Every structure is written in structure tokens, then in C-alpha cells.
Amino acid sequence: MPRISYFYGISVYMYYHDHAPPHFHAFYGGDEAMVEIAAARILRGGLPRRAASMVAEWTTMYREELTRDWELAIAGEPLLPVPPLD
Numbered sequence: 001m002p003r004i005s006y007f008y009g010i011s012v013y014m015y016y017h018d019h020a021p022p023h024f025h026a027f028y029g030g031d032e033a034m035v036e037i038a039a040a041r042i043l044r045g046g047l048p049r050r051a052a053s054m055v056a057e058w059t060t061m062y063r064e065e066l067t068r069d070w071e072l073a074i075a076g077e078p079l080l081p082v083p084p085l086d
Helices: 049-061 063-074
Strands: 003-007 010-013 023-028 031-036 041-045
Touching: 003 049, 010 049, 023 049, 023 063, 031 049, 049 063
Parallel strands: none
Antiparallel strands: 003 010, 010 023, 023 031, 031 041
């Protein structure tokens, strides 16, 4: 599971050959959330309010890049880094 981004203590990972819908996993401290790319919403798990807000903003900003990485992951190809939230 490669890390595709890191910002403000939040690590973002994407699994290879994962199930639909297109999503990624965000980790902050001891919390984990599975985040849907299309809607920028948490599908499973949870993050503190501020971290969840930053992840939603970042997802909206980089939806195209995240979708590209999802397609690469499904194909078993190397993933590309996604810029952090500034």
C-alpha cells in the first residue's frame, strides 16, 4: 500500500487492486478513514473534525490526480505522488 501524499500529519495511502467505489485511506494519529474520491466523503472509519475537513478539501483539489492513481492501482501499476495541501 503506497503512500501517495502526506500533509499536516495526515498520511494518504491507496491499496492495489482494491474494491469499488474509488477511494483512498487517510491516517492521522491513531485514526483511519476510507475516503471516497468522487464525493470527498468518509465511507468508513473517522478522523478528527479538522483533519477530516483538510482531507475533504485536498480530495476536491486533487480529484483528477486521485482518480488517475486509482486507475493505476487497479491495473497494478506504480502510483504517482499527489501534492500535499498547503
